[in-house]
Amino acid sequence: MKLPHDDFTSVATEDWNDWRWQMRHAMTDVCSLGFGDADGRIDAQRRYPFLVTPYWLRLMRRTGFTDGPAAVQALPDARELLGPEEGECDDPFRETELSPLPGLVHRFPDRVLVVASLACAMRCRHCTRKNLLSVHAAPDMDGIGRIRDYVVAHPAVREVLLSGGDPLLLDDDAIVERVEIFASLPQIDAVRIGTRVPCTLPMRVTDALATRLGASRKVWVNTQFNHALEITDEAAAACARLVDAGIPVSNQAVLLRGVNDSADALADLFRGLQRMRVRPYYLFVCDPVVGTSHFRVSEERAAELEDEVASMVGGLALPRFVRDVPRAPRKLPVRH
Numbered sequence: 001m002k003l004p005h006d007d008f009t010s011v012a013t014e015d016w017n018d019w020r021w022q023m024r025h026a027m028t029d030v031c032s033l034g035f036g037d038a039d040g041r042i043d044a045q046r047r048y049p050f051l052v053t054p055y056w057l058r059l060m061r062r063t064g065f066t067d068g069p070a071a072v073q074a075l076p077d078a079r080e081l082l083g084p085e086e087g088e089c090d091d092p093f094r095e096t097e098l099s100p101l102p103g104l105v106h107r108f109p110d111r112v113l114v115v116a117s118l119a120c121a122m123r124c125r126h127c128t129r130k131n132l133l134s135v136h137a138a139p140d141m142d143g144i145g146r147i148r149d150y151v152v153a154h155p156a157v158r159e160v161l162l163s164g165g166d167p168l169l170l171d172d173d174a175i176v177e178r179v180e181i182f183a184s185l186p187q188i189d190a191v192r193i194g195t196r197v198p199c200t201l202p203m204r205v206t207d208a209l210a211t212r213l214g215a216s217r218k219v220w221v222n223t224q225f226n227h228a229l230e231i232t233d234e235a236a237a238a239c240a241r242l243v244d245a246g247i248p249v250s251n252q253a254v255l256l257r258g259v260n261d262s263a264d265a266l267a268d269l270f271r272g273l274q275r276m277r278v279r280p281y282y283l284f285v286c287d288p289v290v291g292t293s294h295f296r297v298s299e300e301r302a303a304e305l306e307d308e309v310a311s312m313v314g315g316l317a318l319p320r321f322v323r324d325v326p327r328a329p330r331k332l333p334v335r336h
């Protein structure tokens with residue numbers, strides 16, 4: 001299969017390293033990659049949009065264009081249209097029900113989630129919000145102000161999670177504005193940013209942005225690397241910029257069939273994260289979301305993998321293997 005742009009060797013380095021150039025040149029149609037009607041990918045992308053940047057497309061090309069770990073997470077798949085399987089729904093964690101204001105989810109007493117942006121640098125096929133990104137709203141600063149008032153009226157809240165979509169696809173001022181409005185509240189101990197861009201669009205983490213986020217002294221970043229092959233030099237440099245700016249960075253990986261469901265793959269991932277000074281924090285069993293059943297690994301197998309990996313890496317590199325269970329008060333360990 002001939003790929004567009006021939007590995008982008010003709011792109012100027014300055015353009016390649018410009019996250020806005022990457023987003024302007026994102027591909028949103030699998031037909032442009034040479035896929036046709038026969039494999040069901042086009043039907044799948046009608047239901048669940050497709051988006052990859054040139055950066056991710058190059059990673060796909062270098063790691064298995066149709067069946068490598070980068071490809072499997074990005075390419076539409078006819079199996080997304082099957083189901084729902086038992087236990088699956090569009091909104092397993094009742095985000096729409098637990099939303100007292102547009103763009104705000106209050107599921108746990110001590111923390112709230114703010115949908116800061118609906119844009120992503122890649123449309124991950126296993127996304128927990130794959131059925132919700134068209135339902136949620138991303139509030140403007142007036143809406144963010146109302147969320148701030150809500151937080152003040154709920155003094156038990158001590159942590160704000162900026163999520164989405166991907167909050168780091170906002171421009172620098174918009175991100176810092178959203179961080180500061182919450183970080184300036186004495187009741188708030190941490191503003192957590194949930195973002196995949198260190199992995200999917202590492203050039204977005206500029207020195208300037210990292211420095212401004214680090215200056216708040218309350219920002220924590222949670223990212224998502226799912227396979228060691230995602231740890232490119234560019235991704236490692238992005239994580240280093242965050243860590244060097246004083247920001248604790250943790251990784252919340254997802255256990256995905258066909259991507260990382262072996263002890264060797266997981267151990268390689270966790271070691272690679274540790275080398276980047278990114279804490280392997282959680283490994284989630286794929287959430288019970290419609291359109292993701294082909295990715296799901298059984299809890300029993302997840303527990304076996306946990307035992308195997310625990311004998312391969314030290315405790316600092318071993319995340320908690322967990323499942324997010326609807327209505328549970330916290331993340332639960334996988335069943336042994």
Ligand code: SF4
Nearest residue numbers: 120123124127165196
């Ligand atoms: S970047 Fe995050 S929110 Fe966006 S599609 Fe991927 S997992 Fe979902």
